[in-house]
Amino acid sequence: MPDKQALRADCTSCFGLCCVALPFAASADFAVDKPAGQPCANLQDDFRCGIHRRLRQEGFTGCTVYDCFGAGQQVSQVTYEGRDWRRHPETAKQMFEVFPVMRQLHELLSYLTEALTLPAAAPVHGDLRPALDETERLTRQSPGVLLELDVAAHRQRVNVLLLRTSELVRAGAGRRKKDRRGADLIGANLKGADLAGANLRGAYLIGAKLKGADLRRADLIGADLRGADLSGADLTGSIFLTQAQLNAAKGDAATRLPPALTRPAHWTS
Structure with a gap:
């Protein structure tokens, strides 16, 4: 089972991927427009946010509610072995495309890990463990393999188990x-x-x-x-x-x- 810390964002080990790879539009959640692949103006040279303590006040509430489930450090330190997109610009485009794929896999890992801690879901634990192992295996694949992965199909297979988990837990409400x-x-x-x-x-x-x-x-x-x-x-x-x-x-x-x-x-x- 993955370490819980591995499923929590560690910005100190990430190359600011959510601040670059993802787009956002000027709205109640973001103060400005930013296309995918363009670094946010608040991203510093050390990949830290220059207004991290003032995000809500500066109009970037959306940043405060985003969670990569640890995908950022996985892509930065495992998939690309610590080679950042600034010093190795040839990796940038691919890295930014891999990040959303990894984020989906880490989100599934988080749900599967939680499901395996729920006593009411014991009847489906035998199916949840292989699903977790397979999802974890996918997170260790090369960038090329990750970009060819049919994430939607994998998510659907996992979701069947999560739905069954939900049914078992909710049945305990008694009505x-x-x-x-x-x-x-x-x-x-x-x-x-x-x-x-x-x-x-x-x-x-x-x-x-x-x-x-x-x-x-x-x-x-x-x-x-x-x-x-x-x-x-x-x-x-x-x-x-x-x-x-x-x-x-x-x-x-x-x-x-x-x-x-x-x-x-x-x-x-």
Whole structure:
């Protein structure tokens, strides 16, 4: 099983790949437009962000909620063996194309690793372990192999197992919940809602009012929580919730979180 640290972004070991490889458009999340492959104007020569401590104030909230799941350091230090795109410009284009592929693989590794820690998912652990091993093996492949990889097909195979994991965990909530997978709940008033064991995969919860909601054992994989109010909500036992999702939401000291996640610094006390 991968080291948990390997699935967390280590910017000190990365060549600023998310600041170069990815595009962003001027919006509420980003102060300016930037095409893919062009370094952000705030990226310094040492691959560090020049406004890291002021990202939100400077209009780059999107940067504060992005998570590469450790793909940045994997590409920088393993795939390209420490050869950065500035000193080796011939690697730049390929490296920037490999990064999103690796990011998807590391995201899957994160979900598979979590699934294997869930006692309720024990019936599917025997299938999850080979899937994790195969995904980890793919992360060690050469740039050429990674670019030829059918990531969508691999993700689909893994997703079958993650869905089964979700069903087993959510069944423990003790009652059948409405399937809200992919639901448009933008701005919805769900204050105090009983969402224990709910399927909220890919749900649009942007700006939703979830204050005091019961989200125990809820499946939150891919749910868009930007601006969602989680004040006083109970997320203990929720599955496939990421730190990036929390960073995009609002909350307070009364919000209850899974032990593996931390309370964002910008949340109210």
